[in-house]
Amino acid sequence: MELEISQLVDKIVRCIPNYPKPGINFRDICPLLKNIEALNKVIEYFAGKINFEFDYIAGLESRGFLFGILLSQRLNKGFIPIRKKNKLPGEKISLEYKLEYGSDIIEIQADAFEPGSKILICDDLLATGGTAVAANELIHKAQGNTVGYVFVIELKDLKGKDRFDPKVPVIVALSD
Ligand SMILES: O=P(O)(O)OC[C@H]1O[C@H](OP(=O)(O)OP(=O)(O)O)[C@H](O)[C@@H]1O
Numbered sequence: 001m002e003l004e005i006s007q008l009v010d011k012i013v014r015c016i017p018n019y020p021k022p023g024i025n026f027r028d029i030c031p032l033l034k035n036i037e038a039l040n041k042v043i044e045y046f047a048g049k050i051n052f053e054f055d056y057i058a059g060l061e062s063r064g065f066l067f068g069i070l071l072s073q074r075l076n077k078g079f080i081p082i083r084k085k086n087k088l089p090g091e092k093i094s095l096e097y098k099l100e101y102g103s104d105i106i107e108i109q110a111d112a113f114e115p116g117s118k119i120l121i122c123d124d125l126l127a128t129g130g131t132a133v134a135a136n137e138l139i140h141k142a143q144g145n146t147v148g149y150v151f152v153i154e155l156k157d158l159k160g161k162d163r164f165d166p167k168v169p170v171i172v173a174l175s176d
C-alpha cells in the first residue's frame, strides 16, 4: 500500500522546473486534485495511517486546506484554518517565523479550539519545515498540542522532518 500510494502520487504530481524562482523544482498538485480516484486513494491512505486520537485537523493556508478539509470530512473531525496574516476575523493568536529571506506571520482564531486540544496538522508539502514548525508553535501558543502531521509530499533532502519532535508521528504519501 505504501509503495502503491507513493508511486501513484509520484506519477500524478507534476514537477515544474524553475518555478516560482530559478532552482526550485515545483511540485504541482493540481493534476492530483483533478484525478478524483487518486485523490480518494490518498485520503484513504491517510485515514488508514492515523492510528492515534485527535480532536481537530489544522490545515495550513492554502494548499493544506484542500487536503485537510477532505480528511476532516473523511474522519468526521472539525477543521481549523491556520492562515497567513490579516485573513481571519475576530481575536487571533499570531506567530512570526523566519523565511529564507525575511519573515512571515501565521494566525489562528483565539477560540479555534479548547485548551488542551489534540491537533493534527495537514499540509500538501513539507519542504524546509519552516511552515509546519511555525504552525506547531502557534498551536502551542494557543494552548493546544500537535499530535501528528500529514503531508502529501515530503522533500526528504531538505530534512524538514528533523525539525519536528521525534515523538510526534509524521504521515506522508510520497517521500521524494
Ligand atoms: O516546508 P516549507 O519550506 O515551509 O515549505 C512548505 C510550504 O510551502 C508551500 O506553501 P506556500 O507558502 O507556497 O503557500 P500556498 O500553499 O498558499 O501556495 C506549501 O504548501 C507549504 O505550506
Ligand SMILES: Nc1ncnc2[nH]cnc12
Binding pocket: 024, 025, 026, 027, 028, 125, 127
Ligand atoms: N518545491 C516545492 N513545490 C511545491 N510547493 C513548495 N513549497 C515549498 N517548496 C515547494
